[in-house]
Amino acid sequence: MSYLKTTNDFYKKAAETPDVGLCCTTSPVWLFPGLNIPKKMLEMNYGCGATVHHRDLTNNPTVLYVGVGGGMELLQFSYFSRKPGGVIGVDTVPEMLSASRENFIEAEKTNDWFRNEYVRLVEGDALNLPIEDESVDVAAQNCLFNIFKLDDLKSALSEMYRVLKPHGRLVMSDPVTPEILPDSLKDDETLRAMCVSGTQTYDSYIGALVEAGFGTIEIRAKRPYRLLDPKRYAELPHPVLLESLEVAAIKDPVLPDGACVFTGKAAIYFGENENFDDGAGHLMQRDMPLSVCDKTAAKLESLNRKDIMVTPSTFFYDGGGCC
């Protein structure tokens, strides 16, 4: 597949000469006490969001990170997984692995808690991971899977599903597009490699996760990523705003009525009684918001009750609930 070769060539260059503006993001770079990120690692931040969330990273987890870049997020993951081989980085581009290896050597000099051996780097492909079944607690990728065409995206997701332990988490960040882009843009291999034109729509991206078997999906952030302006992309009839999505997909079983996708909706009962029981496991205390997945939100809305409000998606969900 020639677009995958173009991608490898593209990232060979980005490994040899850092390209600071490549995947510029509006997500903050997470800093933790005692964590110092080397300058070159920051310059090689080729992500479009963040995949490191401390709530996913309890009990010294084993983390798989696919598409290493300069290694910044692997260093951040190591912060929570301080054991030899606690973070495994997989990348197809040898030059990227070498560049990140140098960055980890640099990081060891300025982070007294960090040991180089915490990160194990492996040459390998997201479409055929050199990792055992059910061997990792957390799998992550940032701004790589959007480059893949839909069939390859599905293969990459089923590989992540395969290597995760039951209830393990896949944490990802990728751009999504509000509309299907013209073929001339989608077929432009360099624009794909630049994380500009390979993007799926939100529904297609989430649909691929559900199809891979993930039973619970959390949309953690959705932020402006790039404006595709017809002045630069003549095939577009109007400007298209790509957004960067941060998602956690949990390897829970899919329920008989479908996966639970949490987009930040809440349901609030404000009727005469102390609470409302929907008979499907949701007990709503009067006047108190209860986080609900989109499936439950739709069911509650379909009741057409005047004493139940369902709030819109915030696209900012990472668990929650008071009791």
Ligand SMILES: C[S@@+](CC[C@H](N)C(=O)[O-])C[C@H]1O[C@@H](n2cnc3c(N)ncnc32)[C@H](O)[C@@H]1O
């Ligand atoms: C957009 S960069 C993202 C880098 C890193 N995740 C970050 O946030 O800085 C994509 C990375 O994926 C690697 N890559 C490209 N194709 C790959 C594949 N098929 N399997 C694994 N890694 C791949 C590239 O070499 C590059 O390191």
